[in-house]
Amino acid sequence: MAKYRMDIYKPGRKPGHPTPLLWRRRDIYASDDASAKAEAEELYRADACQTILTSFYLCDSIGRSIYESTGKEPINADFRGRQRNPKEGFLH
Numbered sequence: 001m002a003k004y005r006m007d008i009y010k011p012g013r014k015p016g017h018p019t020p021l022l023w024r025r026r027d028i029y030a031s032d033d034a035s036a037k038a039e040a041e042e043l044y045r046a047d048a049c050q051t052i053l054t055s056f057y058l059c060d061s062i063g064r065s066i067y068e069s070t071g072k073e074p075i076n077a078d079f080r081g082r083q084r085n086p087k088e089g090f091l092h
Contacts, residue, residue, distance in 0.1 A: 004030060008022075008053060044056045
């Protein structure tokens, strides 16, 4: 099995900040690139249910790019359409 690295990004700290920030780095062990990509997509969907994320990048152990998601907008179905009130948390 080969080792792959997955970097998961979240939106920048300031509203409208164009550069996503690294949120989490994961190691994935898989037999081939397709299996690693499928595992990375599954992990990304699971993490996106818990927090707002923008994209992910997958490479092998020597740094060869395997896949880069193209999403530019934050992804999280639970947070879409909500407005933020700093004193009360998220409102519907």
